[in-house]
Amino acid sequence: MVKIIWNWEEQIVVDFLLETxxxxxxxxxxxxxxxxxxVYDINKQTQYTCKSGYVTTDGEISGSVTCLQSGWSAQPKCIKSCETPLFKNARTKSNRTWFKVNDTLDYECHDxxxxxxxxxKGSIVCGYNGxxxxxxxxxxTEKCGPPKAISNGDITSFLLTMYPPGSRVEYQCQSYYTLQGSKYATCSNxxxxxxxRCIDPCIITEENMNENNIQLKGKNDKKYxxxxxxTIEFMCKLGYSGNTGMLSFQAVCQEGIVQYPRCK
Structure with missing residues (x-):
């Protein structure tokens, strides 16, 4: 901003530049x-706030900068931080309330x-994701060993030798097998x-269809x-006919077993 003062005796203009x-x-x-x-005048101060999960270099959630003739007093900066975690049956000797990325916190278990x-004893490290x-x-005595294996299925996570109570693992079946029951197992006491369980699929083969003079309806698969x-739909092969209604050509896969219709 420019302030203009007239000096009437000397008829000159003196400009004073007020920094902001x-x-x-x-x-x-x-x-x-x-x-x-x-816009702030010289020597005026203003506050800034860090986003959640970040603190100033002094470890505060907010800081301040001052307007000087040369500009702002400092470049505000907020750095990623981790707050002191909650301990379960454990303690730490540290009295810090926040930690920078890559800081390590040691803890020890209760007796x-x-x-x-x-x-x-253990250590945890502050990272960008916590x-x-x-x-x-x-x-x-409340921990669990490795979870049970299931036929034709796998556990989706890397197996551990021991699991704390409350741990949960997820199961998945191999291709074409159907999962029966909850896909999770939980450690308790x-x-x-x-x-x-992973229920067996039904394998429809060309050999079985030829024995019954049938083929898949709407499909040319030799193995299905x-x-x-x-529900699998069949139809008679060319030159053959069935002696029952159309519904009899709809077979349901039951744990690996299918009742084939027959044509003559």
Whole structure:
């Protein structure tokens, strides 16, 4: 802003340039100014706020900058942080309330408890997505060993030697097999809940169809896999006829078994 003062005796103009700062001229990485664009005079101070999960370099959720003749006093910066986690049957000697990325926090289990690595001590690391692990310890007698394997199915996660109570694993069936029951098993009181079953599909072969003088309706497959509960439609081969109604040519796959219709 320019302020003009007239010196009537010497008839000259003296200009005084009053420096100002605008919040539109400063960007805050991972932070923001609570107010819209504002212009500040020299020596005026304004607050900025960090986004959730970020703090200033001093570990605060907000900071301040001052308008100087040379511009803003500093470049506001908000860095990724992790708050002190909740401990389960564990403690730490650290009294810090926040941690920077790559900071490590050591903890130890209460007497008689172990973490999921079967150790009484552990460490977690602050990362961009939060802590690397949960500082939790459990009663060893309540842990579970590896979950049960199922026929024609697999567990979707990497297997561990021990699982803390409350752990859950997910099962999936191989191609064409149908999962029966809950796809999850949970560890409780040292035991896993009942795992699911993978029900056999029905394999429709050319040999079986030739024996009954039939073929798949609307398909030219010489080998067809049908999931449990699926309805398979057949029809007589050219030159053959069936001696029952059309519904008899609709067979349902029942745990790997299918009743073929017959044509003569």
């Amino acid at each position: 700062c605008s919040t539109s001229n400063i960007e805050i990485e991972n932070g923001f100014f609570p107010e819209p664009v504002v 008689g408890y172990e973490n999921r690595h079967n150790d009484i 802590w690397s692990d949960t500082p939790a310890c459990d009663d060893p 040292g035991e896993w809940s009942k795992p699911p 896999y049908a999931k449990a509960g699926e």
